[in-house]
Amino acid sequence: MEASSIIDIPDDCLIFIFQALDCQADRESFGLTCRRWLHIQNITRLSLQFHCSFSLFNITPSQSNLSVESYHLSRLLTRFSHLQSLSLSGCTELPDSALAQLGSSGHRLQALHLDCCFGITDIGISLIGSSCPNLAVISLYRCLVTDEGLEALACSCPGLRDVNLAYCYLITDGGLRALLRGCRELRAVKISFCRHLSGIGFRDCSQTLAHVDAESCKLEPEGIMAIVSGGGLQYLNISGLSSGLRADGLCSIGEGFCKSLKILNLRMCRTIGDESILSIAKGCPLLKEWNLALCHEVKLPGWESIGRFCNSLEVLHVNRCRNLCDRGIQALRDGCRRLCILHINRAYRTSAIELFKLHRGRVQIREEEVMCVGPDWTCR
Template identity: 60%
Template structure:
């Protein structure tokens, strides 16, 4: 009997291997209830931490009800307990101060994803310990944070492995900060800058070929900025919806060679885009699979005809409330776009009932949806 051993005689490394092999979440959660030693092993093997309020940040009313008053002491205790976190979301912790992030200096070395969405008190000062303490950071989300170009420079100079960055509604950033980010982080794959009114797009000059996802809805983009966004040649997803001040062929740069890999393009509410741009894009982006042209009133028959003739891989097309989509334009789409499977079409005042019925008759393979779906695109963190 003296020679017998029990599971308690196993080393911590062996117990960690056993814990990792547990495929039942209930078993993993119960593992730490055995004793303090097993609880410590469970804590050290935890890789992600997310608070309940993180799930509700897109609803301001829900956010106000569920916000957690996480302070520096709370965060210290959490990071001390879970020392090998790879994913940490503090999104919705609206009272968190810059000082709370200083604990990442000691416990952020394994962190790859950090979400600070709606952490309204976080400023450039809080990004300094993030940059120093989290050298392995790959994904950072700063949605609605009060950071400036200074904070972006701090991150870009230290976190060279960054691939996905969310800066939507960061109203104080500009092309200067984006320029530093795109020049220093040469592995950058996805960036969100929606509603950043000080961004014209020129900060993307010289961006890496790895950049495949750009969400720049409602920015102050100009023709030069659009050219720079696609200048790396790797962009596959591009959302520049809400540009009402561009005219004629000012978006033609998208179709002039650098965006040949583009598969999803959102130009919703670009009301003044003209046929010249549409023709250039339809010819220069042969891989397009989804194109949102809802509320693009400047597109007329030559534009629709070019889409039908050149967009051979197009599967989804949004044309809702396009005032100048006429019967001839719909026929051009009907006779072309052989891979089209879904057409979002609603309130097109120039279309006759006859043209619509003929489309349905000849293209029974295409679903016509009257209600436009929210244009989301692929998961930018995937």
């Protein structure tokens, strides 16, 4: 029998061996055996996070002074040629030109994170579009993208499903409209703190759109109607809406388009009144979590409508609501039969709360300690 060597073992077998390793140390040292095993280790790597990148839980780059040049990216993409996910988040000086290196292997990329890449402009976005046509996820948090970049992205990457545009203050409803019309499989869009958006760019959005994060945007009633127009929304965060919104400005959420809505965050929507609360309570039968913290204009009729109609509600936030009275607490106690958690400020200690605990012992009352600062209540 002829002697065989590592050269005779097919790549598929070596890949199977590598993927069967449970110990992280063994996986990291696998490529030290020989060049062939290093090749196997390289082609099986599907995700890469640059050393200066940050995670969602640590937004401080580990090496803030590290300058990422085109040749750095080129060498890494040559070595790891089968990447499906790449994070360059935190590479604050990364230039547009560096993204040209994606051309050789970009067709495999499905997720690209460029959070806080302040050097990336519409030129870089166009390079991404031409190099990565199969992208499903892209995060451009705090990038200098404009409507022109969004239009190019929509034309080149129609399969996008998750787009993060938070703090992209240069975009308008026109760019958002182009993105939503070009990418009909979008499931999640984040536009928090985009001050130039009214929301009308969501008009005629796809039914696939299930997650919209629009905290601290200057949304208009017509824009809110556009956001929910697709009919498939399950998560909506419009906390911190402009105080200029009318008390009935959110009635459109409950007018038949949000029957699938499960999580709604209206924190700090200080002008929202009982009419909107009633409409949402009646029109969103699957609502499981509702944040109404600092919603000062919700009064007894609003609390009564929540208790009466929110039969699927499991988590309710009523922290620092000035017009939450004992009768409102009683209405919540007598209704909301599936309620599991009630968030309320510790300063609100009355007999109504004690009766709530007595009658609804399975509901967790989570009390926040607060202090009064000027006109509002804030967490200590």
